[in-house]
Amino acid sequence: MENNELVSISQGALAIMNPTTPEKVLAAGRAAGLRAGSRVVEAGCGNGTILALWGREYGISGVGVEAREDACGRAEQTFRAAGIGDRVAVRCMDAREYVPDEPFDCAAAIGASHIWGGFAATLDALLGMVTDEGTIVIGDRCWRSDRTPPEFAREWPDILTEYEILGTVREAGLDVAAVIRADGNDWDRYESGIWQSVLSWLGDNPGHPERDFMIDYLHRLQDEYFGYSREHMGWAIFVLVPGFW
Template sequence: MEFFDLMSISHRYMEILNPSTPEKIIKLGKLLQLGRGSRVIDFGCGCAEHLTLWAEEFGIGGVGIDICEDFCDRARKKLALRGLSDKIEIVCSNGADYVFEEGAFDAATCIGATFIFGDYQKTVQILKRAVHQNGRLGIGETHWLSNWIDPEYAQKQTTTNTESALARLTRDEGFELEYIIRASSDDWDRYISDSWYGFIRWLEENPMHPDYEQVQKYFRSDQDDYLRFQRQYMGWAMYCLAPMNSY
């Protein structure tokens, strides 16, 4: 079973596929200075809940890219149901392969999916090419909560940085870290528990599935990592990045 098949199982009861809330997503939209007619490109858009909320709240248009066919199907159905299919285009593709017109967007986002490009800095490098001179970036990313991390867990999370390192990397790319919208412990618990719920429902429904043991093993490993390490050492936040030339 492929990684994104596992994600489809664990995320099947979620609309927001990260530890955030509708209110925090709307807050990010305000910080990105979205308004009627703004164009947004969202890499790793999942089920397009961010784009949907911004279209309804601010009147934006744009494009969402995701590699997972299940998420893309769910996104298109949602947009059709809410009358937004003419506003938001969903492209089912590896975001790293998607060819966009440089400077064509008012904001570029990658919420919880910097693995598409390899790491945080490479993500900033791609996103800044998509926006015009005064465009803002929104990135959802993990960060270490302290300078000491359990070595066993640190070896599994080689692309995670401290927030001071994220600020430095942001400046290196010609932007400033303008605002942090941090996930609370409750946000983390909700997101992780929703994924466990998805796994357990699938295991209950598919006891004879040939991939049953693989799914169970992944679920238990994910749960153990969260309870042993992640909740103690790792945080998550959405960051608004402003270009240095905008002030």
């Protein structure tokens, strides 16, 4: 099954396609200094929930960039429903190909580092979208410690520890203004939402040629989660600002 279709099936129904909450998303926006007039770009904006939250609460304007056409349509609906359709637009394209007409005040990638292949590459890409005084918001997976069993760590070679993320941020000339971590309940809610979406699809598509693949996919996700992810893998939103050094 094509990856974008798989993501749409497994996560398309989730309001926020990450193990976090609206309250934590708003806390990240507050730490990033978002306010009326701030221009924000979000790479991999999904169905637009995060930009909608920031638009309603802080009065931002900007652009969401999303490659999946079905998600682009939902994002447009989300922006209209939030009353920000005149301030926030969707660009339906690969974020790697997006070039802003002018730099933004803030660039975000919440659970979208896979677009560039990891935290460091994502940070570099987002820095190219903001002003010299711009802020960066990245939500990403991270290992809880540097003692993750090698057999698990090899499955996710692009994931860093939080301390490695800190070093990457400082090497880029930035400081961490805030870290907003997912807790166990956030993880359980997120993963369970994916499982329920896949189970719903299986119930609705008894004769689909990809049915066996989807069953295997569901079981593989659950094996990973119960086997090691729940214990060893974290997720957090990192709010990054220009360094004072």
